[in-house]
Amino acid sequence: MIDANVLVIDDDDDILLSARLFLKQHFNQVVTCKSPKEINVLLSHNEIDIILLDMNYQKGASNGREGLYWLEHILSIDKDYVVILMTAYGNVELAVQAIKKGATDFILKPWENEKLFATLSAASRLRQSNKKVKKLEKIHSSLQKDQARQFEHIVGNSAPIKHLQNTLVKVAPTDANVLILGENGTGKQVFAYELHKHSLRKNHIFMHVDLGSLNENLFESELFGYAKGAFTDAKDDKPGRFELADGGTIFLDEIGNLSQPLQAKLLSVLQNRTVTRLGESKERKVNVRLITATNMPLHEMVTKGTFRQDLLFRINTVELLLPGLAQRGEDIILLANHFLHSFSTKYHKSLYKFEAKAESLLLGYHWPGNVRELQHVIERAVIMADGMEISAGDLQLSPQKFGGNTIIQPEMGLEEMEKLMVQKAIDKHKGNISRAALELGLTRAALYRRIEKFDL
Numbered sequence: 001m002i003d004a005n006v007l008v009i010d011d012d013d014d015i016l017l018s019a020r021l022f023l024k025q026h027f028n029q030v031v032t033c034k035s036p037k038e039i040n041v042l043l044s045h046n047e048i049d050i051i052l053l054d055m056n057y058q059k060g061a062s063n064g065r066e067g068l069y070w071l072e073h074i075l076s077i078d079k080d081y082v083v084i085l086m087t088a089y090g091n092v093e094l095a096v097q098a099i100k101k102g103a104t105d106f107i108l109k110p111w112e113n114e115k116l117f118a119t120l121s122a123a124s125r126l127r128q129s130n131k132k133v134k135k136l137e138k139i140h141s142s143l144q145k146d147q148a149r150q151f152e153h154i155v156g157n158s159a160p161i162k163h164l165q166n167t168l169v170k171v172a173p174t175d176a177n178v179l180i181l182g183e184n185g186t187g188k189q190v191f192a193y194e195l196h197k198h199s200l201r202k203n204h205i206f207m208h209v210d211l212g213s214l215n216e217n218l219f220e221s222e223l224f225g226y227a228k229g230a231f232t233d234a235k236d237d238k239p240g241r242f243e244l245a246d247g248g249t250i251f252l253d254e255i256g257n258l259s260q261p262l263q264a265k266l267l268s269v270l271q272n273r274t275v276t277r278l279g280e281s282k283e284r285k286v287n288v289r290l291i292t293a294t295n296m297p298l299h300e301m302v303t304k305g306t307f308r309q310d311l312l313f314r315i316n317t318v319e320l321l322l323p324g325l326a327q328r329g330e331d332i333i334l335l336a337n338h339f340l341h342s343f344s345t346k347y348h349k350s351l352y353k354f355e356a357k358a359e360s361l362l363l364g365y366h367w368p369g370n371v372r373e374l375q376h377v378i379e380r381a382v383i384m385a386d387g388m389e390i391s392a393g394d395l396q397l398s399p400q401k402f403g404g405n406t407i408i409q410p411e412m413g414l415e416e417m418e419k420l421m422v423q424k425a426i427d428k429h430k431g432n433i434s435r436a437a438l439e440l441g442l443t444r445a446a447l448y449r450r451i452e453k454f455d456l
């Protein structure tokens with residue numbers, strides 16, 4: 001039994017009866033009707049997959065014009081309907097014309113049952129694959145929407161973030177290969193997606209591949225695909241991520257984790273702009289924009305010989321270095337408020353601000369896990385908090401967790417803490433105001449104002 005529903009439209013009762021008797025043995029559901037005028041109602045009430053359509057309805061008519069008219073009508077309702085026309089010998093040319101207009105096939109009357117079955121089962125396979133494609137298109141577009149929602153925009157007002165955003169706007173539409181460097185949780189993925197969103201490929205796919213999660217065996221089959229029979233489990237042909245990303249952007253995350261042999265394989269794909277599926281010799285052209293990211297020191301790794309210099313040169317036409325959160329002082333409260341509002345909505349709370357003590361704590365913390373850690377801290381605090389404000393206690397940041405040799409304590413006031421951070425940055429950079437300002441996420445002028453204010 002084939003899992004497809006067939007609609008047969010013909011003005012001849014005998015034809016309808018014999019079609020129904022035969023098709024019922026092979027197809028899920030068979031609906032018949034005498035007049036094409038009922039098409040709208042029938043299609044809106046039944047899940048029809050295949051339509052078997054006669055070409056002439058009015059008495060004595062043989063020019064097939066009605067069939068063409070109803071064919072167009074059906075395809076205007078949904079272009080993915082599979083329509084098969086029924087025609088007498090003399091009308092074969094007309095049937096060919098109908099195929100040009102979008103019919104899938106035609107069958108000659110009187111039909112042989114075997115031929116009718118073969119035509120309809122091929123049609124049902126086509127319908128199934130049309131449905132699959134539609135479903136995948138839907139998944140794709142909803143994934144893209146999800147991604148867009150998840151990374152609505154880059155939150156940040158500090159000098160380094162503004163500088164990065166300026167660079168991003170210039171680089172995004174160029175198709176240049178971009179390497180994003182930065183510690184864990186600094187927003188490398190957010191920036192990669194933002195680059196895609198501002199590129200000329202924005203309406204195509206953004207394919208994120210976490211290279212860190214692919215072992216030596218999976219790397220090639222996942223990235224370049226395989227042919228049926230290439231290995232024991234290869235039951236079907238499968239395109240790799242590069243082919244799937246064709247026309248769009250491929251984001252290779254954790255590129256610093258690649259072993260030397262895999263670096264060589266990747267380099268050859270990037271140089272030739274073609275991939276070869278495992279078990280095949282055919283080279284397939286791929287047109288992708290490449291963005292890579294890592295938290296590993298790639299330049300140092302090149303010096304040590306653990307990362308190929310030629311691969312680095314291939315991927316780093318433009319480099320973006322994302323600063324750690326602790327070096328973007330100004331952004332901490334901005335991001336914290338951003339997360340506060342989104343988690344408040346998610347957990348149906350009416351929290352709208354942080355108590356002053358809580359803000360001081362956030363500013364003084366070391367943030368080794370960067371923005372991701374801040375996001376988790378705020379999520380937990382929103383869940384724990386009572387009332388309208390997040391208190392210092394809700395944050396659950398213990399003094400021991402404050403990094404380095406800092407002497408910042410949670411009970412300090414905001415001003416005191418700010419003064420200490422400014423002093424620390426100036427000491428660390430041995431009085432170099434530009435570098436200290438960059439670390440604090442301030443302009444030089446803003447840092448000078450604070451130096452004056454705190455009499456440093």
Ligand SMILES: Nc1ncnc2c1ncn2[C@@H]1O[C@H](COP(=O)(O)OP(=O)(O)OP(=O)(O)O)[C@@H](O)[C@H]1O
Pocket residue numbers: 150151153154155156182183184185186187188189190191253295371372375
């Ligand atoms: N500037 C930002 N604005 C808004 N959200 C941000 C920003 N930076 C990071 N985030 C959020 O912080 C989390 C971590 O960011 P992301 O995954 O991009 O970091 P990453 O550097 O790619 O991390 P990893 O190296 O661990 O893969 C994400 O949930 C992201 O949405």
